[in-house]
Amino acid sequence: MPVNPAGLTDAEVRASLAQMAQNVLRENPPVRSMADRLRDFTRMNPPIFTGAKTSEDPQEFIDELHMILVAMGATNIEKAELASYQLKDVAQSWCKMWRDSRVLGGVPVTWELFKTSFLERFFPREMKEAKVEEFINLKLGSMTVREYSLKFVKLSRYATPLVSTSREEMSRFLTGINGELEDECRAAMLHDNMDLSRLMVHVQQSGHMVRDCPQNRGQAGGNAQPRPTPQSAGAAEPPKRNRFYALKGREEQEKSADVVTGSTLSFVTPLLALNFEVLPEVLHNPIVVSTPLGENMRTDRVYQNCPIVVSGRAMCANLIELPMHDFDIILGMD
Structure with missing residues (x-):
């Protein structure tokens, strides 16, 4: 009886034996x-x-x-x-x-x-609750963005219901960052491929730009901007910004050259906007809202065609997100 009836070469025989050995080990691991x-x-x-x-x-x-x-x-x-x-x-x-x-x-x-x-x-439960409270109250403060990011990730494991989705995770991360840096980075959340890791890098890079900006270094505080000097007249102009003023009376509005009476702008608070099922769009020209108290607020996000029912009447409105907490929605005059 031939030993190799199939006519296999020596290499093919060795390969077959090795495969048989692997099958035996897989079925009967040591x-x-x-x-x-x-x-x-x-x-x-x-x-x-x-x-x-x-x-x-x-x-x-x-x-x-x-x-x-x-x-x-x-x-x-x-x-x-x-x-x-x-x-x-x-x-x-x-x-x-x-x-x-x-x-x-x-x-x-x-x-x-x-x-x-x-x-x-x-x-125990008391320690868990303390960690959750620490996570909720976490702020950038005097920490660097890297230190803040590491602490955020470490504490988030104790409050998983608050960061159950990628959007909630990124929004909570930006909640601890105040001012222009937060406004700058919230727009980055709209990118399809954005996640927490990429957002952390974006915040760190944006933080360097905001800190190193000559205008921010030269200002002691407040919202006043230095007037351009004749030598800088030929320099590139800053991006144009829409302006909307909430003044005290109609007579004061009509005297202002910056106000268009009968404005149809509508606004919504960020807290209420979290419940929307649509994502905001980013305005090319940010809007600066001036309140009667003299405060200026910058916003560049709008929720298009939001259905609203008032006294049984349904309508659609474009709601601009405004970082205030004294109201839920402000509807335009139309």
Whole structure:
């Protein structure tokens, strides 16, 4: 009987044998001991938790540990066993007491059971609520944009319902940034490929431009702009801006050269606009609104053809987003 009836070459025979060996290993993987697992685990430099330091973050410890265990392909029972090796000091004592208190022959200790019990002990509800409150009140303040971004990402894990979508995540990130920088970067959210990472880079770049602007460095405060000198008359003119004034009386409006009486502009607050199902469009020429109190507000976002019902009458309006909190909607005179 011929040894090689198909007439295969030596290379084809070796390839066939190698494929057969791989199939056998795939169907019957070698059994690894817990000692082998522990050795692989420690080589990945997992974090340690003591439970005795105020600087330790229990949630961060669990999240980082879980990523390593998933990468190893550990089972749920192996995850719980390996995680216990990273508990030291107070946490180690708690783990021993917790395991000893369990009924012999009961349900095996899985990862979910270990994680739930661990967080209940070292990260109770009061601590979670404090983290959520810290996230809600997070502001750029004196931090750099990079420091603010890192802290935002770290705290957002405790308030996932507030950042459940990409738009909510980006909007919340910009809430902690005030002034012209926020106005500049909210328009960037309209790009289809924009996400939080790209937005953070955009904010950092825009922050440098706003800070380094000669006009911002030269102004001590307020909204006044320096008059152009004769030497700079030939320089490029700044972009034109629409102006809308909310003055106290009609007589005062008619005397102003900058006001068109009978304006049809309509406005909406950013808070109410969050509930809209349409995305805003960016105006090419930003609008500057001057209030009776002498404040100037700049806006460049408009929601087109929004349906509105007033006293049973339906109509459509183009609502310009205005950063004020004293009203919900202002409808134009038409």
